Amino acid sequence: MTEFKPLVFSGVQPTGNLHLGNYLGAIRKFVALQENNDCIYCVVDLHALTAQLVHEDMATQIRSITAAFLAAGIDPKKHIVFNQSQVPQHAELAWIFNCVARIGWMNRMTQFKDKAGKDREQASLGLYAYPSLMAADILVYRATHVPVGEDQKQHLELARDIAMKFNMDFAEKIRPTGLGIDIKVGDEPVHAYFPMVEPLIDGPAPRVMSLKDGTKKMSKSDPSDLSRINLMDDQDAISKKIRKAKTDPDALPSETEGLKGRPEADNLVGIFAALADKSKADVLSEFGGQQFSVFKPALIDLAVEVLAPINAEMRRLMEDPGHIDAVLRDGGERARTRAEKTMNEVRDIIGFVR
Numbered sequence: 515m516t517e518f519k520p521l522v523f524s525g526v527q528p529t530g531n532l533h534l535g536n537y538l539g540a541i542r543k544f545v546a547l548q549e550n551n552d553c554i555y556c557v558v559d560l561h562a563l564t565a566q567l568v569h570e571d572m573a574t575q576i577r578s579i580t581a582a583f584l585a586a587g588i589d590p591k592k593h594i595v596f597n598q599s600q601v602p603q604h605a606e607l608a609w610i611f612n613c614v615a616r617i618g619w620m621n622r623m624t625q626f627k628d629k630a631g632k633d634r635e636q637a638s639l640g641l642y643a644y645p646s647l648m649a650a651d652i653l654v655y656r657a658t659h660v661p662v663g664e665d666q667k668q669h670l671e672l673a674r675d676i677a678m679k680f681n682m683d684f685a686e687k688i689r690p691t692g693l694g695i696d697i698k699v700g701d702e703p704v705h706a707y708f709p710m711v712e713p714l715i716d717g718p719a720p721r722v723m724s725l726k727d728g729t730k731k732m733s734k735s736d737p738s739d740l741s742r743i744n745l746m747d748d749q750d751a752i753s754k755k756i757r758k759a760k761t762d763p764d765a766l767p768s769e770t771e772g773l774k775g776r777p778e779a780d781n782l783v784g785i786f787a788a789l790a791d792k793s794k795a796d797v798l799s800e801f802g803g804q805q806f807s808v809f810k811p812a813l814i815d816l817a818v819e820v821l822a823p824i825n826a827e828m829r830r831l832m833e834d835p836g837h838i839d840a841v842l843r844d845g846g847e848r849a850r851t852r853a854e855k856t857m858n859e860v861r862d863i864i865g866f867v868r
């Protein structure tokens with residue numbers, strides 16, 4: 515048995531302001547992973563069309579996510595940073611995956627149900643096929659590891675199902691090309707062209723919740739700006755939002771067990787832990803028994819300490835769009851070379867003449 519060469523891939527949509535959930539659930543992990551891995555980070559602009567077709571500020575949004583990647587510490591020279599539309603192979607593989615994925619699989623996607631809302635007939639076909647494009651984003655590089663927040667878990671399971679079905683259906687065509695490798699999926703030996711992607715979701719804040727309601731995800735689309743900390747928020751805004759964050763009247767517990775049934779406390783402790791690169795247990799051993807009147811100021815200091823330099827660097831980078839575009843062009847070129855290699859192999863496996 516052999517294994518696929520480890521490769522990290524992830525993407526962020528250029529829609530709305532990035533918030534602390536995007537940072538802790540995704541971008542902070544991207545930065546940590548680049549130390550020991552080959553990484554590809556993508557601004558998924560094609561995905562941004564699925565919920566809303568026309569965006570007045572598309573280019574600014576793409577640059578702003580790129581600026582966040584760079585400001586957070588991603589190195590675009592050692593790794594690849596680019597926007598999805600520069601690599602048409604994503605859309606091409608997505609079409610093939612549209613023919614691999616089954617309608618029944620897509621019907622189970624909870625994010626489609628949430629985003630389409632009541633009037634499903636009016637949702638775009640793109641929104642429905644969204645997870646198929648997401649699978650193509652990853653598999654067009656045959657990437658193996660995908661750091662994301664918990665809300666993307668179901669999409670990554672679908673990516674595994676698509677990879678598995680492609681491998682199985684084309685098994686007899688993959689073998690003679692010599693392009694596949696023997697892997698184990700559970701106990702099952704499979705001759706695979708596409709790897710089974712591993713989601714990287716763990717950490718103290720896989721799902722950062724709204725500051726106003728600990729049972730709702732922190733989200734770009736929440737009408738209340740007080741529900742989230744945006745990466746572009748200044749010190750005063752961060753401080754105000756944490757001070758006003760919903761809590762309960764009790765002191766913090768000394769053990770993580772004590773956070774059960776206290777969603778707001780759990781969320782704030784998770785945020786602290788993720789910002790400090792600690793576990794929730796470590797945070798509670800420091801703050802257990804303390805009131806929120808003590809914990810919140812410490813959280814404000816920590817959030818400002820971590821986010822202010824990122825915020826300042828994002829603003830600096832945004833003043834030089836030419837530089838950001840050059841980074842994306844360079845990344846796009848390198849991504850295209852890799853993606854085209856995969857697509858040529860896929861074309862050969864399927865039997866397209868070229």
Ligand code: TYM
Pocket residue numbers: 523524525526527528535536537538539540558561647648649651652660661662663664665666669719720721722723731732733
């Ligand atoms: P997007 O743009 O909605 O979010 C970007 C990343 O932020 C994470 N995230 C959160 N993590 C913790 N708590 C939260 N409240 C929170 N809100 C968002 C998301 O899980 C995500 O990791 N479908 C993806 C983009 C995508 C992609 C891909 C990701 C397209 N192709 C291929 C990985 C691989 C999305 O809409 O993320």
